[in-house]
Amino acid sequence: MIASQADVFAGIEAVFFDLFDTLVRVDGSRLPSVEWKGQHVPSTAPVLFSEAKDLLGDLSFDQYLAGAIEVSREIGAEKTASTVEISTNQRMTRILERVAPDVDDAIRNARAEILAERHMRMLADSLVAVEGARDLLEAVRERGLRVALISNFECTEAVPWILEGTDLEGTLEELIVSEDLGICKPDERIFQTALRSLDTQAENALHVGDSARADIWGGGRAGMRTAWINPKDAPFPFEDHLPSLTVRRLAALRAWLSGA
Ligand SMILES: [Mg+2]
Helix, strand or coil, X not given: CCCCHHHCCCXXXXXXXXXXXXXXXXXXXXXXXXXXXXXXXXXXXXHHHHHHHHHCCCCCHHHHHHHHHHHHHHHHHHHHHHXXXXXXHHHHHHXXXXXXXXXXXXXXXXXXXXXXXXXXXXXXXCEEECCCHHHHHHHHHHCCCEEEEEECCCCHHHHHHHHHHCCCCCCCCEEEEHHHHCECCCCHHHHHHHHHHCCCCHHHEEEEECCHHHHHHXXXXXXXXXXXXXXXXXCCCCCCCCCCEEECCHHHHHHHHHHC
C-alpha cells in the first residue's frame, strides 16, 4: 500500500468516514429487548409488530419476528452477493409481503412506509457518537482537510437526524449514502462518487471505517489510503488492499493527525 503507518495523513486532502461503528454506535439499552433463540437482543420489532397488528390476523409476535428475520437474512445475502442497496421501505414491504401476504398492495405499501419511518426514528434515537468522534472531525477540518461521509445505510433521509442526535451535525461537508445510489461499499462506484463530491483524487484521500470488506478492502481497491478501526484486533481477512493504518479506537487517529 502507498502509505506507511507513519505518513498515513501525508499529502492527504480529503478524509472520508464510515458512519456505523466508526462515528456512531447503537446503545442497545435505548431499544426494546427481544428474546430470540435464548438470547436477548435490542430490536425495534415489538413496536413494528404493534403498528402492523391489524394487518397480521392471528399471527403471533414470534411468527412475525421469524418472518422479519428470514427477510433480513435474504436481504443480507443479496447485498453481499451483489453490492446492491435495499432501502428500509423495500425491507418493510418485503417483511409485510411475508407475514401478511393477503393484504392489498396499496395498503401494504402505505403501511411499509409508516413502519420504515418508525424504525428509523427509533434507530436514530438509539445512537450515540463514538468517543472522540466530534473532536477528530473538527481537528481534521482545522488542518484544512475536507471531510465527508460514505455510509452503507438504507435510509438517506435519516442521516441528518442521526448526525443531529449524536451532536455531529455540521462536521461533514458531504453525505454519500448507499440508498441514494442504490449500491453499497465495497462497490468502487460509491467511492468514486464521494471523491467527485469533494473534487479530489483517490491518491489524495483517506477512508476510515470498521468493516474490513466494505471500508478497507473497498477503499483500497478504489485507490484510497485506508484506516481500519479494529477494536478486537482481528486479522485482516483479505490478501490485497491491506489497511494503511490499523487502530483499535477512532480517537487514536487524532495522534496520527497531529504527527502528520
Ligand atoms: Mg461501519
